Amino acid sequence: MTLLPVLILGARSDIGLAVAHRFAAAGHPIQLAARAPETLEADRADLALRHGVAVTLHTFDVLDTASHPGFVADLGTLPQIAVCAVGLMGDQAGSEADPAAAALVLRSNFEGPAAILGLLANRFEARGSGTIVGISSVAGNRGRATNYVYGSAKAGFTAWLSGLRNRLAKKGVNVLTVLPGFVATRMTAGLDLPAKLTAQPTEVAEAVFRAVTAGRSVIYVRPIWALIMTIIRNIPEPLFKRMKL
Amino acid sequence: MMLSGWGRYPRQDCRVSRPRDEAAVRAQVAKGGLIARGNGRAYGDSALSRANTVDMRGFDRMLGFDETTGQLVAESGVLLADVIRVFLPRGWFPFVTPGTKFVTLGGMIAADVHGKNHHCEGGFGGFVDWIDVMGPDGAVRRTLPGDDLFAWTVGGMGLTGVILRAAFRLRRVETGWIRQRTIPTANLADTLTAFQTHHDARYSVAWIDCLSRGADLGRSLLTLGDHADLDDLSAEQRKAPFAPPARRTLGMPLDAPGFLLNRHTVAAFNRAYYKRGLAAAGDALTGWDSYFYPLDAILGWNRIYGRRGFVQFQCALPLETSAAGLTDLLQTISATGLGSFLAVLKRLGPQGAGLSFPMEGHTLALDFPATPAALALLADLDRITLAHGGRFYLAKDSRLTPDMLRRTDPRVAAFRAMRDAAALPASFSSSQSERLYL
Numbered sequence: 001m002t003l004l005p006v007l008i009l010g011a012r013s014d015i016g017l018a019v020a021h022r023f024a025a026a027g028h029p030i031q032l033a034a035r036a037p038e039t040l041e042a043d044r045a046d047l048a049l050r051h052g053v054a055v056t057l058h059t060f061d062v063l064d065t066a067s068h069p070g071f072v073a074d075l076g077t078l079p080q081i082a083v084c085a086v087g088l089m090g091d092q093a094g095s096e097a098d099p100a101a102a103a104l105v106l107r108s109n110f111e112g113p114a115a116i117l118g119l120l121a122n123r124f125e126a127r128g129s130g131t132i133v134g135i136s137s138v139a140g141n142r143g144r145a146t147n148y149v150y151g152s153a154k155a156g157f158t159a160w161l162s163g164l165r166n167r168l169a170k171k172g173v174n175v176l177t178v179l180p181g182f183v184a185t186r187m188t189a190g191l192d193l194p195a196k197l198t199a200q201p202t203e204v205a206e207a208v209f210r211a212v213t214a215g216r217s218v219i220y221v222r223p224i225w226a227l228i229m230t231i232i233r234n235i236p237e238p239l240f241k242r243m244k245l
Numbered sequence: 246m247m248l249s250g251w252g253r254y255p256r257q258d259c260r261v262s263r264p265r266d267e268a269a270v271r272a273q274v275a276k277g278g279l280i281a282r283g284n285g286r287a288y289g290d291s292a293l294s295r296a297n298t299v300d301m302r303g304f305d306r307m308l309g310f311d312e313t314t315g316q317l318v319a320e321s322g323v324l325l326a327d328v329i330r331v332f333l334p335r336g337w338f339p340f341v342t343p344g345t346k347f348v349t350l351g352g353m354i355a356a357d358v359h360g361k362n363h364h365c366e367g368g369f370g371g372f373v374d375w376i377d378v379m380g381p382d383g384a385v386r387r388t389l390p391g392d393d394l395f396a397w398t399v400g401g402m403g404l405t406g407v408i409l410r411a412a413f414r415l416r417r418v419e420t421g422w423i424r425q426r427t428i429p430t431a432n433l434a435d436t437l438t439a440f441q442t443h444h445d446a447r448y449s450v451a452w453i454d455c456l457s458r459g460a461d462l463g464r465s466l467l468t469l470g471d472h473a474d475l476d477d478l479s480a481e482q483r484k485a486p487f488a489p490p491a492r493r494t495l496g497m498p499l500d501a502p503g504f505l506l507n508r509h510t511v512a513a514f515n516r517a518y519y520k521r522g523l524a525a526a527g528d529a530l531t532g533w534d535s536y537f538y539p540l541d542a543i544l545g546w547n548r549i550y551g552r553r554g555f556v557q558f559q560c561a562l563p564l565e566t567s568a569a570g571l572t573d574l575l576q577t578i579s580a581t582g583l584g585s586f587l588a589v590l591k592r593l594g595p596q597g598a599g600l601s602f603p604m605e606g607h608t609l610a611l612d613f614p615a616t617p618a619a620l621a622l623l624a625d626l627d628r629i630t631l632a633h634g635g636r637f638y639l640a641k642d643s644r645l646t647p648d649m650l651r652r653t654d655p656r657v658a659a660f661r662a663m664r665d666a667a668a669l670p671a672s673f674s675s676s677q678s679e680r681l682y683l
Contacts, residue, residue: 042320046306050331186265 001166004080005029009060009116011040014087014185015135020208023081024051031075033060062086062112063104068119081212082120083133084113088150089187095149102149109153114160121164121173128172131212134161135178135204138220141229144245165217175217176211180204181225197224248298251547252288254554254615257676259293263300270407273299273384280675281403283349284324287356287556288451289643290676291402303352304409307331316374316416321351321408328415333533334487337415338472344589346538351408356640357400359608361448361470361537362442364592370399370599372414378406381672385409397663400601401641403426404664404673404683413601420486422473423448423536429519429525433463433571437607440592447471448536450453454519455611456512456577462638463571465590470536477530489532512584540587549586550614557641558623559610560630561593567607572632574609574626585611600660602638610641614654620644625629639677647682657683 006023008016012033020030024047032040032047037057048055052219060071072078090105124130139147140154158177165175182188182198199221207221220226235243249256255618261282264270275281278296285292292298305327311317315337317328326346328339343358357370376398379385383652386406388394398405416468427442430436436451443449448470457464475483482489540546547555562570571590578584589610593603613619627649630637636653637645651657661683664670670678 042306042308045308050327052335080321184440 001029002049002060005031005054005056005075005077007031007033007075007079007120009033009062009082009084009113010086011037011043013085013087013187014201015180015204016083017043017185018139018205019083019208020047020055020134021050022202022205024053024055026081027051028149029054029056029077031056031058031077031079033057033058033071035061043163060116063107065112065115068116072119072123078123078127078130079120079146080129081131081133082117082124083135083208084117086113087134087135087137087187089147092145092147092148092149105149106153106156109150110156110160113157117161117164121168121175124173125168125171130172131174131176132161132164132168133176133178133208133212134158136161137179138179138225138229140242141179142233146245162218174212174215174217176208176216178204178208178211178221179225179229180221181220181228183221197222197228199215248285248293249624250285250287250289250292250643252555252557252612252615252643253547253550253552254556255290255293255676256297256484256550256554257290257293258632259295261298261300262654263303264490264530265303265506267379267385270379270409273297274379274381274383274407274672277671277675279407279672280678281321281351281355281407283322283352283355284347286302286345286348286352287407287640289641290680291356291640291642292352293676294674295676299407301349301407304351313318314659315417316405316412316626317415318410318412319350320410321349321354323350324348325350325353329533333418333421336417336419336487338533338552340372340414342537343369344538345541346534347541348376350411350413351403354399354408354411355401355403356638357597357599358640359591359603361450361591363603364444364449364594365447367594368400368597368603370597370601372401374412374414376408377410379409380406381667381669393663396598397600398658400597400599402600402677402683403675404660404678405669406673413552418472419475420473420478420482421479421489421533422482422486423470423531423533424473424477425529425531425536426469427522427529428467428469429523429526430465430467432461432465433575434468434568436463436465436492436590437568437571440607443467443469444592446672449592451590452518452522453575453588453590453609454515455575455578456515456582456584458576462575462579464519466519466526470531482530489534512582514586515584521568550612554615555612556615556643557610557612557621558626559608559638559641560635561602561604561606561608561638562602562633562635563604563606563649566633566635570629570635571607573629573633577625577629578611578622581618583613583619583622587612600639600654602636602640606635608638610638639681641682642677645681647680649679657681 006028011034044055087110095102136156136158139151140158161177182193211219248259282292282293304322307319309318341360360369399614446469449464451467453465596604
């Protein structure tokens with residue numbers, strides 16, 4: 001049986017690449033989409049050599065929503081699974097000082113991903129099959145002073161994925177929301193993350209692969225994060241607003 | 246962070262970075278005092294630098310493969326285990342492999358590793374077509390066999406620059422099985438004669454009972470091998486010729502307490518191992534993994550020596566002095582009763598370029614717990630090696646003196662002169678290079 005491709009949006013990200021390797025190991029062709037995809041040539045070669053699958057590179061800019069229909073048309077084969085690993089952490093202080101910086105974080109984490117996944121979802125719905133995977137964040141579970149611009153964008157993305165799942169559940173299309181918690185990636189390099197709470201990109205990839213196969217809806221990569229976020233969500237607001245988190 | 250080699254001795258507090266692209270490596274080179282580190286399988290302080298240890302395992306991509314020549318182009322942090330996992334099912338195997346598959350491409354080049362086929366096919370460097378090396382100026386040079394830089398980089402312990410990428414060749418194999426023959430020998434003379442008799446065997450290695458004495462001194466189990474053809478396999482095995490039964494791996498969950506390792510337990514192990522070998526003597530078909538990498542099945546086996554760590558002694562002796570030198574070494578070891586679990590004897594072929602370790606003759610490798618008594622014994626073994634015109638393997642070393650190294654290997658002075666002329670010591674140095682003035 002020939003497997004259909006897995007599309008990775010934001011293929012330069014460590015999580016995106018790890019997910020690509022996991023699905024390639026299962027025999028899926030891979031479509032890597034990113035800005036300046038020619039710089040992903042080494043990763044393309046590595047994926048193709050290690051797993052013996054076809055790997056193609058595609059130019060993709062999440063912020064240039066006008067280009068998205070053309071991007072989908074140029075993919076050639078409509079993927080079986082679309083994984084959005086696009087993300088921009090931004091800098092909270094910078095976002096507070098400069099509305100344009102905040103807008104960039106909001107657009108990169110919510111507006112852009114929602115635009116491209118919305119297009120793909122419509123195509124999947126018409127076909128009657130497929131899986132949409134959105135890599136969101138536990139930062140979206142409750143706004144905190146230290147990163148609420150990023151967090152609110154992820155909150156929007158999580159809510160959007162939830163609604164999309166609700167809409168497509170009866171149409172043969174599954175939507176998976178992934179809440180990774182801390183992950184050791186280039187985005188978090190330099191941050192002092194607690195080891196027990198921090199997943200490796202390969203761990204995220206394995207969790208995504210299993211959840212897609214099992215048709216799950218929402219997953220935390222490390223179960224401890226479900227507990228942590230339950231506690232954080234349930235702290236009464238009068239107390240929460242005085243905390244430093 | 247605290248870092249050590251595979252022997253867990255010495256341990257040093259090193260600043261470690263893990264770059265992901267050339268620009269990040271260049272930034273580290275600019276700081277100086279850099280040594281590139283692969284998977285940490287050199288035993289001593291070859292890949293330690295307190296000031297600037299660069300973990301190259303982020304450079305782990307395979308970049309291209311030529312089906313006609315078997316040439317693989319890969320980044321230096323790619324593991325040999327991954328190369329085998331990817332290419333053996335397609336009918337390819339490395340020309341040269343060391344005794345563990347958990348080594349990086351960069352590490353194999355830097356140590357010019359040898360395998361059980363050195364006597365007939367040479368070291369790893371002989372199958373390398375080019376190397377991309379980042380020099381002290383941050384520029385990347387592609388160096389080819391015949392270049393000075395190439396000759397000094399193969400076996401140069403990472404001291405000529407940072408190995409970023411390389412092209413090396415794999416061999417065609419029909420199966421993942423090895424035809425193996427085990428030959429027990431009665432003593433050292435018998436062992437050396439058996440090596441000579443079977444010089445045309447592709448792979449050969451002897452486990453030597455280093456606690457045997459008197460007439461038994463040097464008794465061994467000589468193991469010969471070659472890649473099995475499809476015709477060697479049973480009909481059942483031929484259905485999946487590259488998939489010998491998977492081995493169970495065992496973890497070493499904790500450091501063994503020191504008292505478990507004494508002359509009685511080691512002697513008992515050596516006797517039992519020899520007896521088992523006698524019983525299993527003859528021809529057999531075995532999987533590639535258990536043949537080439539018996540110790541990889543026990544992940545973290547280095548912890549068997551406990552927290553204090555262990556030291557390896559590996560020397561090469563010229564052909565003409567091998568018998569006398571090995572007798573001297575084995576008698577000295579046996580007399581102290583400080584036996585080694587793993588004493589390995591191997592025939593070597595002609596010497597390679599640069600600082601490459603092997604020389605035409607024999608190599609003996611032993612490990613000992615890092616105790617004062619063992620370190621004193623090793624100093625005696627150094628002197629015996631020197632007296633018989635032998636030399637030492639830098640990838641195993643953690644305790645040689647610069648004087649001993651220079652007296653056994655005149656190439657070291659030329660290596661240092663080359664480093665000085667190219668202003669390399671300020672940019673590239675390891676704890677080993679500082680200790681030995683490389």
